[in-house]
Amino acid sequence: MHATSDDRRAISRELVELVFQVTGRLREGFTRAAADLELPPAQAQALVSLQGSARMRDLAEILACDASNVTGIVDGLEQRGLLTRQPDPADRRVKHLVLTEEGERRRAALLAQNAQAADEVFDLPERDQLALRDLLKTLVPDGRHGSCGPRP
Amino acid sequence: MHATSDDRRAISRELVELVFQVTGRLREGFTRAAADLELPPAQAQALVSLQGSARMRDLAEILACDASNVTGIVDGLEQRGLLTRQPDPADRRVKHLVLTEEGERRRAALLAQNAQAADEVFDLPERDQLALRDLLKTLVPDGRHGSCGPRP
DNA sequence: TATTGTTATACTCTATAACTATA
DNA sequence: TATAGTTATAGAGTATAACAATA
Numbered sequence: 396m397h398a399t400s401d402d403r404r405a406i407s408r409e410l411v412e413l414v415f416q417v418t419g420r421l422r423e424g425f426t427r428a429a430a431d432l433e434l435p436p437a438q439a440q441a442l443v444s445l446q447g448s449a450r451m452r453d454l455a456e457i458l459a460c461d462a463s464n465v466t467g468i469v470d471g472l473e474q475r476g477l478l479t480r481q482p483d484p485a486d487r488r489v490k491h492l493v494l495t496e497e498g499e500r501r502r503a504a505l506l507a508q509n510a511q512a513a514d515e516v517f518d519l520p521e522r523d524q525l526a527l528r529d530l531l532k533t534l535v536p537d538g539r540h541g542s543c544g545p546r547p
Numbered sequence: 548m549h550a551t552s553d554d555r556r557a558i559s560r561e562l563v564e565l566v567f568q569v570t571g572r573l574r575e576g577f578t579r580a581a582a583d584l585e586l587p588p589a590q591a592q593a594l595v596s597l598q599g600s601a602r603m604r605d606l607a608e609i610l611a612c613d614a615s616n617v618t619g620i621v622d623g624l625e626q627r628g629l630l631t632r633q634p635d636p637a638d639r640r641v642k643h644l645v646l647t648e649e650g651e652r653r654r655a656a657l658l659a660q661n662a663q664a665a666d667e668v669f670d671l672p673e674r675d676q677l678a679l680r681d682l683l684k685t686l687v688p689d690g691r692h693g694s695c696g697p698r699p
Numbered sequence: 700t701a702t703t704g705t706t707a708t709a710c711t712c713t714a715t716a717a718c719t720a721t722a
Numbered sequence: 723t724a725t726a727g728t729t730a731t732a733g734a735g736t737a738t739a740a741c742a743a744t745a
Contacts, residue, residue, distance in 0.1 A: 404662065406676045407669040411573060413683035418570040421563060437735065451704060461737055466705055468735095488703040488744050510556065516686060517559040523682055524558045530679045531565035534668060589712065603727060613714055618728055620712090640721045640726040 417516060424512025431508070432501050437464075438471045442502050443509070445478065448491040477501055569668060576664025583660070584653050589616075590623045594654050595661070597630065600643040629653055 429439035437458075444457045451469065455462040469492060472478045477498035483489040494502060517524060581591035589610075596609045603621065607614040621644060624630045629650035635641040646654060669676060 403673060403676065404666060406673070406680060407665045408662065409680055410669045410676065410683070411665045413680065413687055414566060414569055414573070416687045417566055417683060421566070435734065452702090460735085462704070463706080463738080464736060486703085486745070490704070510560065513559045513563045514556060517562045519682070519685060521555060521558070523685070524555065524562065526678065527682045528558060528561055528565065530671070530675055530682070531562070531569060533671060533675070535565055535568045587711065604725090612712085614727070615715080615729080616713060638722070638726085640719095642727070 420516050421512060424516075425509055428505050428508035428512070432504060434475075434501070434505075435471065437468050438475075439505055441465075441468050441472060442477065442494075442498065443505050445492055445494055445498075445502070448481070448493050450483075450489050450491055452489070454492060472498070572668050573664060576668075577661055580657050580660035580664070584656060586627075586653070586657075587623065589620050590627075591657055593617075593620050594624060594629065594646075594650065595657050597644055597646055597650075597654070600633070600645050602635075602641050602643060604641070606644060624650070 425439070426436055429436050432439065434442065441454060441458060444454065449457075451465050452462060454469070455465045458465070458468075469478070469480070473480065476495055478492050478494050480490040481493050483491055517527075519527070577591070578588055581588050584591065586594065593606060593610060596606065601609075603617050604614060606621070607617045610617070610620075621630070621632070625632065628647055630644050630646050632642040633645050635643055669679075671679070
């Protein structure tokens with residue numbers, strides 16, 4: 396007995412379903428963590444994406460959205476006192492985004508809560524975790540790692 | 548040598564990343580398929596969710612959104628000639644959503660293109676597909692199957 | 700001329716509340 | 723009173739185009 400291509404197609408439908416279920420749980424976790432900190436999802440996403448000093452342009456790249464959106468998102472974070480816009484001494488067009496202490500705290504809280512949700516979702520014996528990781532790795536083109544965080 | 552809980556946490560971060568990469572590819576496929584048919588994502592999602600005759604209320608349930616949104620989405624599909632609102636003879640409050648021939652064609656095209664994207668993403672030896680499915684199944688609470696399609 | 704960030708504007712998606720017509 | 727669908731409205735999120743300041 397061997398698998399027909401119909402069988403394989405049926406399995407791949409099932410895999411789509413399962414993978415969306417898992418992502419849905421992770422996304423729920425992120426959205427809840429953001430809501431707990433009273434942050435709109437887009438601001439929360441920007442916050443976890445920021446580290447050290449990034450330019451507006453960099454953030455737009457990271458968030459994979461148009462630069463015009465970043466203005467509003469950063470406005471929100473600035474109004475909440477979570478970051479400041481700092482001028483670049485060498486190029487007066489650019490602004491550097493620097494997290495405040497409170498911004499760093501909220502960022503750490505978001506990451507921690509997100510990590511906890513992930514631990515709950517991927518609560519498997521280590522052998523299975525590793526097997527799952529290796530299988531997923533074969534699906535993802537190399538070098539694309541780290542380009543995309545949890546999108547609410 | 549045994550795994551510390553730090554190791555396990557590191558693996559679960561990696562799993563989050565991988566699973567979002569995979570979902571991202573699937574979602575891209577869906578969005579592209581919708582765009583090819585000149586449908587906004589929500590309308591495309593509604594279209595693939597419709598089969599036979601569903602009431603507005605049912606569609607809201609399936610899409611997991613408020614009933615008030617469904618009006619607009621269905622308006623769009625009706626204006627494009629992809630479905631009609633049919634009265635219910637027994638209860639004059641309810642309307643049944645019935646796909647037109649063109650609606651069925653577009654729906655089939657969407658499903659086919661979506662399926663092809665899935666086949667490309669999950670292009671593995673069958674043994675690995677089955678292993679992946681079984682691992683993912685252990686992560687997803689039973690009975691939640693089929694509740695959620697590809698969300699753009 | 701090209702680039703950084705901003706503003707103005709518009710479209711989509713989603714939610715709440717008030718409304719209608721039925722039941 | 724309760725339900726099915728609609729309308730009005732509002733708030734995120736995202737996109738394009740035009741703009742000012744700077745390179």
